Amino acid sequence: MSDPTLLVLASLAQGDKHGYSMMLDIETFAGVKLGPGTLYGAITRLEQQGWIRPVKSTDRRRPYTITPAGRGHLQEQLSGLQQVVKTGLSRLRPA
Amino acid sequence: MNKLAVWMTRLYPKGWRARYGDELDALLADTGADARVVTDLFRGGIRMQFKTWSFLKLAIALGLGGLLLGAGVAQLLPSIYISRATLQIAATRIDENMPATSLRNGLNARILQMETQLLSRTELSRIITNPRLDLYATERKVKPLEDVIEDMKAAIHVDFIALPGALGERALAVDIGFTYPDRFLARQTVQALTDRFMEISMTPYSADARSEGVLQVVETPSLPQSPISPNRLVIVFMGFLAGIVMAFLWRATRKTGFIRQPLAIAAVTLVITLLTAGLSYLIPNQFRSNAAVQIAGRTHEDMRAMREQVLSRTVLAAVVNDPRLLLYRDELKTMPLEDVIEQMKKHLQIDLLRTPDAILFTVGFDGPDRYKDQMVVNAILDKLDWANAQMPPITPRPQPNVLQSVIEVLDQPNLPTSPIKPNRYVIAAIGGIIGIVLAALIAIIRRRWKPEPDFPVNAIPE
DSSP states (O other): OOOHHHHHHHHHHHSOBOHHHHHHHHHHHHOOOOOHHHHHHHHHHHHHHTSEEEOOOSSSSOOEEEOHHHHHHHHHHHHHHHHHHHHHHHHHSOO | OHHHHHHHHTTSOHHHHHHHHHHHHHHHHHHOOOHHHHHHHHHHHHHHHHHHOOHHHHHHHHHHHHHHHHHHHHHHSOOBEEEEEEEEEEEEESSTTOOHHHHHHHHHHHHHHHHHHHTSHHHHHHHHTOTTTOTTHHHHHHSOHHHHHHHHHHHEEEEEEEOOGGGGGTEEEEEEEEEESSHHHHHHHHHHHHHHHHHHHTSOEETTOSOTTSEEEEEOOOOOSSOSBOOHHHHHHHHHHHHHHHHHHHHHHOSSSGGGSTTHHHHHHHHHHHHHHHHHTTSOOBEEEEEEEEETTOOHHHHHHHHHHHTSHHHHHHHHTOTTTOTTHHHHHHSOHHHHHHHHHHHEEEEEEEOSSOEEEEEEEEESOHHHHHHHHHHHHHHHHHHHHHSOOOOOOSSOOEEEEEEEEEEOOOOOSSOSBOOHHHHHHHHHHHHHHHHHHHHHHHHHHSOOOOOOGGGSOO
16 A cells, blocks of 8 residues: 555554654555655645644644544545455465 | 755745645755655645646646647657759740641640659659669668659649740740758759659650540559548547547436546547547548540540440459459459449449540549559550550541750759748647647646645644
């Protein structure tokens, strides 16, 4: 999976994070290194959709949190992916 | 690299930078900048601009982009030059009692005959394969010489210009032009054509034409370059319209799904159009070869009788069964010869055409194989020649007048300095217009299906 919006939601599902933390977390669990432009493109889309929102902070490194709508969307997407993974793996198993 | 990365952040829209600029700067401070980061920022900035640009900015950007692309493409296209020479051909009487109209008619007929000879297959193939010229060298490696000769015929322009006053009674100006990608070879070829034209003019010629009773070829059987059917442009256009209609119909029946997405209409239209274009190539091509001949001295009734003779069952059966032509081989296995002959008649045209000077036979044959079509027209001309020989001989007119033509070169072949095509300004302008149209489409689709992005600074909680 390499869709930046899903990766960001998955990262924030664990807890609030700012951009750099998200990048490191995503690299750790998904092996994908998002560039700053890609990351903030995803953050922009997610915020416009109402799936994440910024958290109050005095630092320039602003953290974000996932919203309930964001959780619902992530759940839906991952369930779909899980079904695909399950089906694909079962078909790969030797008969 | 850090400075370059900071420059790249300035590509982002102003509204976006007001909202996210500080966060992005902080992130860059943490990650550092390398070539990958700079490229990523560049792509992100351009994408974000396209999401927020108004139509005007989009039109200017895409219009300029299209203009530059068009200019680039125009530079890659080969230039075509034309070289021209102008000659004057004047007829001189050998018999002073020859009437002026005979002189003028004789001159016209003579020039027609000279042009036909100059543009004959024999003359042109000699020029093409002349080692000093070596014309169409690349094309000759991949195409038959017949096709190359047709290409050259299309590139040669012979125009006749009437001259004013008394000179016009017995003289004409002839403009010979040749278009070619190499301007030096264009000039040398016009020189070769001019030289040959002058050689042909050396032989005396009978003013009262036209070698009475002899079949003379006015236009040699053509080798068609493009099919007469199917008209693929029309078919593809119909496919395009059908694609649009189908896409909108599909959209009207669905509240969700692919067809509700942006650009779905364009995608469905493109697929249907491409499918139609592909299917059009399953329709076999039909080519038509044409020729024209005249037989001076024959009446209209004579020529009609000759036409009926050539279109008779016996003669056409001989053409169908000619082992060199191999016509209708598959049909002859399943149909009687009579039916095959009727089928051939549907594709064969032999017409009589009246001109001020003569009555012409025009012969045309259409079929899927253009080389065979040309051979069939040649075979029909042979049959017309045979039918002419069966007719009663024509009594030759007494004391045929003889005239000579004198050629003077008015303008030597010029060395062109600028190409006649492509018109690079027009191509660049077309690129610009396409860019603007594309911008309009993007703006319409975006406005229709996606709201304008909003980067509210007041979304940040206090």
